[in-house]
Amino acid sequence: MDDEISHLTPAAAALLAESDERRIRAIRSRRWVLYPRAKQALDRLSRLLDHPRGTRMPSVAIYGDSGMGKTMIMKKFRDEHPPSFSPMTGTLRTPVLAMEMTSRPGERRFYAEPLTLLGAPQRPRADIAQMEQAALRIMEAIGVQVLVID
Ligand SMILES: Nc1ncnc2c1ncn2[C@@H]1O[C@H](COP(=O)(O)OP(=O)(O)OP(=O)(O)O)[C@@H](O)[C@H]1O
Ligand SMILES: [Mg+2]
Numbered sequence: 640m641d642d643e644i645s646h647l648t649p650a651a652a653a654l655l656a657e658s659d660e661r662r663i664r665a666i667r668s669r670r671w672v673l674y675p676r677a678k679q680a681l682d683r684l685s686r687l688l689d690h691p692r693g694t695r696m697p698s699v700a701i702y703g704d705s706g707m708g709k710t711m712i713m714k715k716f717r718d719e720h721p722p723s724f725s726p727m728t729g730t731l732r733t734p735v736l737a738m739e740m741t742s743r744p745g746e747r748r749f750y751a752e753p754l755t756l757l758g759a760p761q762r763p764r765a766d767i768a769q770m771e772q773a774a775l776r777i778m779e780a781i782g783v784q785v786l787v788i789d
Contacts, residue, residue, distance in 0.1 A: 736785070757777055
């Protein structure tokens, strides 16, 4: 028996004793495979995080066919840099703000998205300039360093 499971990681081996239901659930769960291109993309994104604030901040476009793993890379990057509580200021610092623009993109939606994501109150009649101000202000307040748009 020991021989048959020697190729499994301890976490996978531990699942063998679980019920069918739990094992199926584990198989279906999201998992991350690090392949060279994804590592390259993640390294590139990390370099953006290190970049000192300046007048012309760099940006990176990642393109690829549907299903190539762009969203997975974005989520991995976000998960690697989660929000952290700063005892100094008593606020939550969010270095990476990741937003998904699924339907038609537009300026209004673009600024509404981070506000919604962060649970900021929004005035229904706010014009685009006011929404832009609010989005910039809140991103500054929570220390956003990289904005990822999928
Ligand atoms: N690094 C990875 N590790 C494990 N599975 C992956 C990885 N990248 C992609 N996949 C698998 O491929 C599927 C499609 O990936 P993803 O949704 O990231 O593609 P996409 O490039 O964002 O596509 P689209 O352009 O249609 O949004 C994922 O749901 C996942 O099952
Ligand atoms: Mg995607």
